[in-house]
Amino acid sequence: MLGRIIGRSAGEITFRFSYNEDVKIGEILVAEDKESNAIFFLRVIDIKYGHEGPENWGLLAAGEMLMMDKRNEEYTLIEKERRLFKIGVCKPLGYVVENEFKKPKTIPSYFSGVRKPRKEDYTFLEKYMGDIEIGKLRSGESIIDMKVGIDGKLLPYHIGIFATTGMGKSNLMRVMAASIMNAGRYGVLIIDPHGEYYEGTGKGLKHHPLAEERLVVYSPNPEYGMNHLMISPYEINVSDVEEIFNFSEAQRDALYSLYGKYGKRWLIELQENDGETLAYEFDRRIQEMTFNVLKRRLERIYSSDIIHKDEKISIVDAIIKQLHEGKVVLVDTSSLYEYEELLIAVMLARRILNKNKSLFKNKEEFSKISPVLITVEEAQRVINEGIFAQIAREGRKFKVGLCAITQQPKLIKEEVLSQLNTFFILGLADEGDRNILKSSSKQDISHLEKEIQTLEIGEALITYPGAPFALPVKIHLYDEFISENAEKIKKDSVDEDFF
Numbered sequence: 001m002l003g004r005i006i007g008r009s010a011g012e013i014t015f016r017f018s019y020n021e022d023v024k025i026g027e028i029l030v031a032e033d034k035e036s037n038a039i040f041f042l043r044v045i046d047i048k049y050g051h052e053g054p055e056n057w058g059l060l061a062a063g064e065m066l067m068m069d070k071r072n073e074e075y076t077l078i079e080k081e082r083r084l085f086k087i088g089v090c091k092p093l094g095y096v097v098e099n100e101f102k103k104p105k106t107i108p109s110y111f112s113g114v115r116k117p118r119k120e121d122y123t124f125l126e127k128y129m130g131d132i133e134i135g136k137l138r139s140g141e142s143i144i145d146m147k148v149g150i151d152g153k154l155l156p157y158h159i160g161i162f163a164t165t166g167m168g169k170s171n172l173m174r175v176m177a178a179s180i181m182n183a184g185r186y187g188v189l190i191i192d193p194h195g196e197y198y199e200g201t202g203k204g205l206k207h208h209p210l211a212e213e214r215l216v217v218y219s220p221n222p223e224y225g226m227n228h229l230m231i232s233p234y235e236i237n238v239s240d241v242e243e244i245f246n247f248s249e250a251q252r253d254a255l256y257s258l259y260g261k262y263g264k265r266w267l268i269e270l271q272e273n274d275g276e277t278l279a280y281e282f283d284r285r286i287q288e289m290t291f292n293v294l295k296r297r298l299e300r301i302y303s304s305d306i307i308h309k310d311e312k313i314s315i316v317d318a319i320i321k322q323l324h325e326g327k328v329v330l331v332d333t334s335s336l337y338e339y340e341e342l343l344i345a346v347m348l349a350r351r352i353l354n355k356n357k358s359l360f361k362n363k364e365e366f367s368k369i370s371p372v373l374i375t376v377e378e379a380q381r382v383i384n385e386g387i388f389a390q391i392a393r394e395g396r397k398f399k400v401g402l403c404a405i406t407q408q409p410k411l412i413k414e415e416v417l418s419q420l421n422t423f424f425i426l427g428l429a430d431e432g433d434r435n436i437l438k439s440s441s442k443q444d445i446s447h448l449e450k451e452i453q454t455l456e457i458g459e460a461l462i463t464y465p466g467a468p469f470a471l472p473v474k475i476h477l478y479d480e481f482i483s484e485n486a487e488k489i490k491k492d493s494v495d496e497d498f499f
């Protein structure tokens with residue numbers, strides 16, 4: 001036994017353990033209650049020292065030691081092992097009787113033995129594990145040999161991935177995309193502003209054994225096997241450009257008037273005519289100057305390298321079809337300007353939501369399409385308003401989920417955060433960022449402050465509605481995961497051939 005329970009209340013349980021034993025914050029321990037035959041799960045939230053004897057004994061002994069230090073003498077503590085000990089302070093997570101998990105409504109009996117968990121203790125968790133594998137269960141810093149995955153059903157309920165820079169957000173997203181490729185029944189759109197998903201520093205999505213059939217890549221400078229990232233001005237909506245540039249009331253009116261008159265040709269007509277002609281076309285209700293300002297503003301888009309002028313070619317329709325077929329669509333925007341990247345993200349997101357909304361009216365067709373997850377890096381830039389906020393609010397009904405990746409959750413509005421049902425919380429250095437997550441998480445994580453602060457690279461807590469508690473996980477390192485994956489897929493196909 002590691003320790004024995006000494007103090008208890010339903011909110012906090014303390015146990016005594018040996019001075020020489022090492023227990024870490026975040027570790028999960030179990031208490032075996034012989035009276036009720038239950039196993040209690042306790043998460044260590046604090047560790048203190050304690051000593052036997054009169055209350056001020058420690059104070060006096062320390063004074064004595066300091067005196068002797070001065071004289072360069074050695075202080076020998078008699079029965080150190082017995083007199084000094086440690087106290088673990090734990091939050092009860094719940095208990096298991098007959099493989100059923102129950103919320104912590106009761107407490108383990110006094111002096112119950114506390115020990116480190118064994119793999120068998122966690123079998124009750126297996127039924128909570130979904131089909132999108134992302135890592136292994138963790139207890140403090142040690143890894144428990146049990147796979148952790150989230151359920152694909154959670155994708156349209158939106159995901160948030162939060163961590164300070166370098167703590168493992170993109171690695172997690174790569175692992176998730178790889179597992180989604182294994183499953184083959186969810187579509188994922190990844191907008192990649194840093195060009196780190198296809199190849200990565202070590203391995204990327206292109207090294208996935210099923211990449212050929214389940215990964216589609218779009219790039220402005222396509223290599224062999226990639227598609228050309230090109231959009232047509234016919235596909236750009238007024239609402240799309242409204243999200244990336246700021247317009248005055250008069251300018252916005254002019255944009256919608258252009259759309260009212262020319263429909264899908266609005267941007268082309270704006271750019272191909274001069275301000276004078278346009279003002280004349282609108283009976284001078286709109287000033288020539290307004291058109292000229294708009295022309296200058298949108299010139300950047302119109303003359304961009306990613307624009308082609310052929311109405312018949314649309315990669316947007318192709319992308320939506322691929323997503324509906326359960327493919328991972330990677331759009332590499334690393335060589336583009338930020339406004340081009342945002343335009344593509346906003347445009348695709350709007351078209352996906354609208355397409356799914358129209359399919360929704362036909363129950364049979366709608367049931368055939370795969371749910372779609374749209375991932376956005378640096379989500380705080382776009383998620384608070386416009387199409388992304390709209391997807392956060394109403395996407396679930398239309399099988400469209402968001403995966404918001406950010407280093408600064410505090411820059412995301414609380415009403416948007418509260419729509420994200422699954423949180424992956426990795427190491428977060430900033431207190432403001434931790435606080436905002438505490439109030440929006442679907443599980444109580446208020447006692448996990450210290451743990452979140454001390455999470456190492458790749459260590460995470462996952463919360464989602466229905467999870468027994470905030471799950472501590474070590475996310476797979478993508479390169480290792482993909483190598484094991486390749487082995488497994490090879491083996492499976494050999495087995496299939498054999499039968």
Ligand SMILES: Nc1ncnc2c1ncn2[C@@H]1O[C@H](COP(=O)(O)OP(=O)(O)OP(=O)(O)O)[C@@H](O)[C@H]1O
Binds near residue numbers: 163477
């Ligand atoms: N689960 C993991 N296990 C082991 N090492 C990891 C893990 N996740 C990330 N790392 C290491 O940390 C490095 C940074 O990870 P990653 O690029 O995913 O961080 P990030 O949070 O996306 O950073 P940024 O904010 O700069 O985008 C990786 O190159 C890898 O070496």
Ligand SMILES: [Mg+2]
Binds near residue numbers: 169
């Ligand atoms: Mg990253």
